[in-house]
Amino acid sequence: xxxxxxxxxxxxxxxxxxxxxxxxxxxxxxxxxxxxxxxxxxxxxxxxxxxxxxxxxxxxxxxxxxxxxxxxxxxxxxxxxxxxxxxxxxxxxxxxxxxxxxxxxxxxxxxxxxxxxxxxxxxxxxxxxxxxxxxxxxxxxxxxxxxxxxxxxxxxxxxxxxxxxxxxxxxxxxxxxxxxxxxxxxxxxxxxxxxxxxxxxxxxxxxxxxxxxxxxxxxxxxxxxxxxxxxxxxx
Numbered sequence: 001x002x003x004x005x006x007x008x009x010x011x012x013x014x015x016x017x018x019x020x021x022x023x024x025x026x027x028x029x030x031x032x033x034x035x036x037x038x039x040x041x042x043x044x045x046x047x048x049x050x051x052x053x054x055x056x057x058x059x060x061x062x063x064x065x066x067x068x069x070x071x072x073x074x075x076x077x078x079x080x081x082x083x084x085x086x087x088x089x090x091x092x093x094x095x096x097x098x099x100x101x102x103x104x105x106x107x108x109x110x111x112x113x114x115x116x117x118x119x120x121x122x123x124x125x126x127x128x129x130x131x132x133x134x135x136x137x138x139x140x141x142x143x144x145x146x147x148x149x150x151x152x153x154x155x156x157x158x159x160x161x162x163x164x165x166x167x168x169x170x171x172x173x174x175x176x177x178x179x180x181x182x183x184x185x186x187x188x189x190x191x192x193x194x195x196x197x198x199x200x201x202x203x204x205x206x207x208x209x210x211x212x213x214x215x216x217x218x219x220x221x222x223x224x225x226x227x228x229x230x231x232x233x234x235x
Contacts, residue, residue, distance in 0.1 A: 008031075008032050008033065008053045008123055009032070009033045009034075009035065009050070009051070009052050010027055010032050010034050010035070010053065010056065011034075011035050011036075011037065011043065011055045011056070012035070012036045012037070012055075012056045013036075013037045013038075013042075013043045013055065013056065013057045013058060013061065013066065013069070014036070014037075014038070014056065014085065015038045015039065015060075015062050017038070020036050020038070021036075023056060023112070023115065026112040026116055027116065030116055030120070033187060034187075035050065035052070038061075038062070039062055039063045040061050040063050040068070040069040041063055043057075043069060047078070050183040050184065051183070052080050053080070053081075053123055054080060054082070054083065054119055054122045054123055055080050055081070055082045056082075056085060056115075057069065057070060057085065057102075058085045059084060059085065059086035059097070060087070066084065066085075066086075067084075067096065067097060070082060070100050071100050071101065073101070074100070081104075081123070081125060082101065082102050082104075083104045083105070083106060083115075083118055083119060084102040084104070085106055085110075086106075086107060087108045088107070104118050104122060134166070134169045136169060136172055136215040136229045136230065137211075137213040137215060137229065137230035138150050138151050138211065138214050138230075139169070139214055139215055141166055143166060146162055146166075148165055148166075155207055155208070156207070157204070157207060158203070160200055161200060161204045161207065163185050164181070164185060164200055164201070165204055165208075165227075167184060167185060168217070168225070168226065169215070169227055171226075172215065172226075172227050172229050173228060173229060174226055175223035175225065176224045176225055176226070177223075177224035178194040178195065178198060178225075179194045181194075181197045181224075182194040182196070197225075201217065201219075201225055204217065205217050212231075215230055216228045
């Protein structure tokens with residue numbers, strides 16, 4: 001049985017609580033990790049502390065128009081794919097949203113199945129240049145199957161252990177603080193804190209074989225954690 005991967009993280013910016021909850025239920029049923037924001041201000045705060053793979057943005061927000069937030073996000077270098085939601089169906093409005101930097105457009109009311117299909121299309125688009133298999137010496141991680149193996153032997157990892165391993169392997173050699181890892185792999189309103197990362201790091205380290213042709217999970221004071229590739233796989 002495949003592991004339940006919850007690496008893909010989606011931000012839903014929608015002030016209609018009922019609709020926002022419906023969208024969250026729809027996306028989480030497809031094993032996506034969802035954050036919700038009801039205002040542009042809340043959204044900017046979340047975007048400042050966490051990375052997202054896709055954003056669902058409502059045109060009408062209580063503190064400013066969604067299209068203004070979209071323009072600001074793109075102007076500041078934000079590259080995350082964005083799906084705009086709006087009750088306006090005029091072609092000119094759609095063109096305005098797309099010209100502002102939206103990647104797709106969905107008019108209310110909509111079917112949740114269509115929303116999910118469009119979000120998945122945006123997520124696939126973001127994966128086009130990313131390899132589905134990551135190899136670090138004898139460790140091979142298949143991101144499509146959510147599986148890690150050493151010399152053909154599959155590691156028995158819990159979902160969060162796998163998510164942590166995949167994240168570190170995709171960024172091998174880069175150090176991340178507990179806070180950075182927590183922001184990437186947990187929801188911001190999670191009852192856990194960054195200190196829980198150390199627990200999962202310890203559990204993952206216990207399951208990773210040690211060897212000359214294997215990466216090493218390292219900790220450096222003041223820098224955080226990193227998966228260091230084996231010497232024979234470094235360029």
